[in-house]
Amino acid sequence: MKKVWIYLENGIFLEGKSFGSIGTKVGEIVFNTSMTGYQEIITDPSYAGQFVTFTMPEIGNVGVNEEDMESVSAYAKGIIVRNYQKRFSNFRGKESLDELLKRYDVMGICDIDTRFLTKVLRDSGNQMMIASTEINDKEELKKILESSPRIEEINYIKEVSTKKSYIHNQGIYDARVFSYNPAPPSKAKIVAIDFGVKRNILNNLCEAGLEVEVIPQDFDEKDLIKRYENKEIDGIFLSNGPGDPLILKDIHEKIKKLIEAKIPMFGICLGHQLLSISHGYPTFKLKFGHHGGNHPVRNEKTKKVEITAQNHNYNVPQEISQIAEITHKNLFDNTIEGLKYKNTPIFSVQHHPEASPGPHDSRYIFKEFVDMILEHRNRS
Known part of the structure; x- marks a missing residue:
């Protein structure tokens, strides 16, 4: 060495x-x-x-x-x-x-x-x-x-995002047979915007019953809105990713348009932060961030404590409670871990429900995304 x-x-x-x-x-x-x-x-x-x-x-x-x-x-x-x-x-x-x-x-x-x-x-x-x-x-x-x-001055999502669209159709890994489950029959189709998405997030989206098309970070929001209006897609997932979300100004403007179109959306980590910024509530940097597989998060609806995996340096402000219901809180420092936006089919979480530290404490969140999409589609 x-x-x-x-x-x-x-x-x-x-x-x-x-x-x-x-x-x-x-x-x-x-x-x-x-x-x-x-x-x-x-x-x-x-x-x-x-x-x-x-x-x-x-x-x-x-x-x-x-x-x-x-x-x-x-x-x-x-x-x-x-x-x-x-x-x-x-x-x-x-x-x-x-x-x-x-x-x-x-x-x-x-x-x-x-x-x-x-x-x-x-x-x-x-x-x-x-x-x-x-x-x-x-x-x-x-x-x-x-x-x-x-x-915080470097846009790393351009480096980590896929360069072309593809279909992901693989379920979660089954340790009993040492292979991945095939994706179950889809209940709806979504587009996952790749800002640095983890493969296991895509696996869990498929396992929950979604057909997943992954697209690059330089997406065309007008095309997505048109596809949604033509019933070609049923929702959008905003992925995790690296760096400071505040520098992604072009992404903020695109997400604002998706919000205005009332498309069902779900965000994890960076996606959670981008939704907050696009709603007008800028993120702030934590002192040393949350990185690990042992962070207790309380579900504010059920009051159950979930052991979660986390990886973020930035967080959304408490003031966002004016326009969104706080659904999850971090019990280490009381920061916001989950939001459900009022009067829109949009929610997000800061932690990683796919990482399975509990091992399955937070996996229900993917099902909630599917349920929200189906409910919104039935109303339309």
């Missing part, structure tokens, strides 16, 4: 060892508290532009496989771990994590005190950092970091 040097914008300078891709990379550093699922995290497009610090100390021990890929690539800048295990042992493992990282140009950094690093981020908040296997001079790293664009 080569040596690698890390410099954080608060002045912290660390030395570790590298695996995966080598070189010099700049990104935002966050921490993730999940105990399992490192491959799903690394291949989640929402981590584009970020270094993920794992609080789980042993990473790489079960290898990787094709079935656990959440997208066609891995978009994170890098991962930071305490101990990396190149020799994996699992009956589903097909290759090492090191091989996956090299294939998709993701830097791996190990032999770092991730407990210390997590405390730094918890106290100081997420920040930009630079990592290099080529440069060991602190001042030179600082100079490069200061001259690099910040994550």
Whole structure:
């Protein structure tokens, strides 16, 4: 393993060892508290532009496989771990994590005190950092970091979104038979706008009874409205994705038109944030975000607590309760986790109901989308 040097914008300078891709990379550093699922995290497009610090100390021990890929690539800048295990042992493992990282140009950094690093981020908040296997001079790293664009200035959805439309017709993974369920007969057809969608979200939409057409982020809102009016589609899904939603101004204007057309819509994570902004309520950045598979969320209708998986740095403001019913709340910090907009067939959640940390606490949300579409279609 080569040596690698890390410099954080608060002045912290660390030395570790590298695996995966080598070189010099700049990104935002966050921490993730999940105990399992490192491959799903690394291949989640929402981590584009970020270094993920794992609080789980042993990473790489079960290898990787094709079935656990959440997208066609891995978009994170890098991962930071305490101990990396190149020799994996699992009956589903097909290759090492090191091989996956090299294939998709993701830097791996190990032999770092991730407990210390997590405390730094918890106290100081997420920040930009630079990592290099080529440069060991602190001042030179600082100079490069200061001259690099910040994550909130970069539109990463252009990089992670599909370049052409396609049909997704695969259900959820069945661990009992080690294969994906075929999609059940569809009850309605939707368009999923891909801002960096996770494959398992599409699987759950299909499993709920939807025919899913995935389209790129540079969609034509007029065409979607026309297709809806001609009854070619029954609803729209707004996906998760990376970066600051406030910079996506062209997307805001397009979603406003979809809202005005009263098309049934459902958003997850970035989609949840974009719906808020498009309704006139800008998002704000959390100190260190929510990243992990152990976040308790209370369903405000049933009062049940769901264990959820989360991955976001931004949140919608409390003032949005003027135009939307708050359906879910985060019990860690009381931030909004779900909304149902008044007088429109639109709802959204901030957490990830497809990630199954509970394991199925929030999967009902996909069924609610189907029920809303069918109810709205019957009224029309």
